Amino acid sequence: MEYIASLLPFMLEGTAVTLQLFFLTLVMALPLGVVFAVARLSKFKPLNVFMQFYIWVFRGTPLLLQLFFIYFGLGIIGISLDRFLAAVVAFVLNYSAYLAEIYRSGMQSIDRGQFEASDVLGLSRWQTLRHIILPQMFKRVLPPISNEVINLIKDTALVYAIGISELLRAAKIAALRDYLFVPFIVAAVFYLIMTAFIQQFFKWLESRYDYYR
Amino acid sequence: MYILQATNIYKRFQHTDVLKDISLNVEKGEVVAIIGPSGSGKSTFLRCLNRLETIDRGQIEIGGEIMVSNNADGKAVYRGEKDIARIRRKMGMVFQNFNLFPHKSVLENLMMAPLLVNKSDVNEARDTALALLKKVGLANNADSYPFELSGGMQQRVAIARALAMNPAIMCFDEPTSALDPELTGEVLKVMKDLAQERMTMIVVTHEIGFAREVAHRVIFMDDGLIVEQGTASEVLLNPQQDRTKAFLGTVLMAR
Numbered sequence: 026m027e028y029i030a031s032l033l034p035f036m037l038e039g040t041a042v043t044l045q046l047f048f049l050t051l052v053m054a055l056p057l058g059v060v061f062a063v064a065r066l067s068k069f070k071p072l073n074v075f076m077q078f079y080i081w082v083f084r085g086t087p088l089l090l091q092l093f094f095i096y097f098g099l100g101i102i103g104i105s106l107d108r109f110l111a112a113v114v115a116f117v118l119n120y121s122a123y124l125a126e127i128y129r130s131g132m133q134s135i136d137r138g139q140f141e142a143s144d145v146l147g148l149s150r151w152q153t154l155r156h157i158i159l160p161q162m163f164k165r166v167l168p169p170i171s172n173e174v175i176n177l178i179k180d181t182a183l184v185y186a187i188g189i190s191e192l193l194r195a196a197k198i199a200a201l202r203d204y205l206f207v208p209f210i211v212a213a214v215f216y217l218i219m220t221a222f223i224q225q226f227f228k229w230l231e232s233r234y235d236y237y238r
Numbered sequence: 239m240y241i242l243q244a245t246n247i248y249k250r251f252q253h254t255d256v257l258k259d260i261s262l263n264v265e266k267g268e269v270v271a272i273i274g275p276s277g278s279g280k281s282t283f284l285r286c287l288n289r290l291e292t293i294d295r296g297q298i299e300i301g302g303e304i305m306v307s308n309n310a311d312g313k314a315v316y317r318g319e320k321d322i323a324r325i326r327r328k329m330g331m332v333f334q335n336f337n338l339f340p341h342k343s344v345l346e347n348l349m350m351a352p353l354l355v356n357k358s359d360v361n362e363a364r365d366t367a368l369a370l371l372k373k374v375g376l377a378n379n380a381d382s383y384p385f386e387l388s389g390g391m392q393q394r395v396a397i398a399r400a401l402a403m404n405p406a407i408m409c410f411d412e413p414t415s416a417l418d419p420e421l422t423g424e425v426l427k428v429m430k431d432l433a434q435e436r437m438t439m440i441v442v443t444h445e446i447g448f449a450r451e452v453a454h455r456v457i458f459m460d461d462g463l464i465v466e467q468g469t470a471s472e473v474l475l476n477p478q479q480d481r482t483k484a485f486l487g488t489v490l491m492a493r
Contacts, residue, residue, distance in 0.1 A: 136335075136337070138333060138335050138336075138337035139337060139339065141290055141331075141333065141337060142331075142333065142337035142338075144290065145288055145326065145329070145330075145331040145400075146350070146351035146355065146399070146400075146403060147326065147327050147351055147355040147403065148350075148351065148354055148355060149323075152355075156350065156354065157339055161340065164341070236383065237340050237341050237383045237385060238340065238383075238385040
C-alpha cells in the first residue's frame with residue numbers, strides 16, 4: 026500500500042500528460058470532423074475527392090506510423106516539432122478522419138424530407154445544416170462517438186514511442202526500476218477510472234437528447 | 239390574371255418521360271385537385287412547381303415572376319438562387335410524411351422559418367405561430383414535440399408551419415395518404431377551412447370525396463399527361479375519357 030502511494034505522484038504526472046493530449050485532441054478533432062464530413066459530402070468534386078483521399082490515408086495506416094511520420098519524418102525535411110505538439114497534430118489528423126466518417130453516416134441517415142422541408146421553407150444550405158441536420162445528427166452519432174472517445178484515451182499510450190512520459194510510460198519506468206508488476210496494475214486502474222468517467226458523461230449526454238425521438 | 243402558370247413542362251428520369259409537356263394555369267383563390275394512379279407523375283409535377291425537382295423543358299411563372307424558362311435551344315434555364323428563393327417563398331408545401339423537425343417543439347417548428355428567413359421579430363413570430371395553431375385546432379400543443387402527436391395532428395402542424403410563411407399558394411402532396419383513415423377527417427377539415435378563406439391550393443390527392451366537395455377544378459393525370467380536367471362533377475361524375483373512367487372505377491370500387 027505504501028509502495029502504491031509512493032508511485033502516485035509520478036503516475037499522476039503521466040496521467041496529466043495523457044489527459045492533456047486527450048482533451049486537446051478532442052477539442053480540435055470533434056469540430057474538425059464536422060468540417061471534414063461536410064467537405065466529404067460536398068458536391069464540389071475536387072474537395073470531395075481530396076477528403077476521400079485524406080480519410081483513406083489516415084484510416085489506412087497505423088496511428089503509430091503517422092506519429093513517426095510527423096515527429097521523425099518532418100524532422101528529416103527540416104520541420105522539427107516539439108514531441109508533444111507532434112503527438113497532438115498526429116492525433117487530431119487521425120481522429121478527425123474517423124470522426125468525419127461517423128458524422129457523414131449520421132448526416133446521411135437523416136431523412137430526405139428534412140432537407141426538403143427546410144428547402145421549401147426557404148432556409149439556406151447553411152441554416153439547414155446548422156439548425157436542422159447537425160442537431161439531429163449529433164443525437165444519432167453519440168454511441169459511435171463515445172466508442173471513439175474511449176479509444177482515444179487508450180490510444181494516447183502510443184505516444185510513449187516518441188518518448189513522451191504519459192501514464193503507460195510512467196508505469197513502465199516504475200516497473201523496470203523496481204522489478205515489480207504493481208505499476209501496471211495501477212495504470213490499468215487509472216485507465217479504467219478515466220473510461221468510467223467518459224462512459225458516464227456520454228450516458229448523461231444521451232439522456233439530454235432524450236427529449237425527442 | 240393567373241397566380242401560377244406552368245407551360246409545357248417536360249421532365250425525364252433516366253429513360254422515361256415522366257412529364258410530357260403538360261400545362262397548368264391556376265387562378266388566385268382557385269382550388270385544384272390533381273388525381274391519378276400512382277406513377278402518373280402527379281407528385282412529380284407538383285414538386286416541379288416549387289423546384290424540389292427540376293424540369294428539362296418548359297416555363298414556370300409564379301405571382302408574375304418567371305422562375306424557369308426555355309433558352310434558345312429549348313432547354314429549361316432557372317433563375318439565380320436568390321431569385322428562386324424569393325419566388326418559392328410564395329409557395330407553401332405540405333408533404334405526405336409531414337417532415338416536421340423532430341428536435342423542435344411544435345411552436346419552434348412554426349417559428350423557425352419566419353425567424354431565420356424573414357428575420358421576423360420573435361414576439362411577432364410567436365404571436366403568428368400561436369394564432370395559426372389555434373386555427374388548426376392545436377392551441378394546446380405549442381410545447382409538444384412532434385413524436386408526441388398523432389399523424390393527423392402532425393399534419394395539421396405541418397400545414398400551420400407552411401402558413402407561417404404567409405404563402406400565396408399552398409401545395410399539398412398527398413397530405414392524408416400516410417394517415418390512418420380515422421385521422422384524415424381532421425386534416426381535410428383544416429384544408430376545407432383554408433379553401434373557404436380563398437387560399438389558392440393545389441392538392442395532389444387520393445381523396446375523391448375531398449376533390450368532389452372542395453376543388454373548383456379536378457385534373458386527372460396518367461402516364462405523364464393531363465388526360466382530362468374540368469369541374470369536380472364533370473370529371474368525377476361524368477368522365478369522358480376511358481382512362482378516367484377506369485381509374486375512378488377502381489378507386490370507387492375499393493371503398
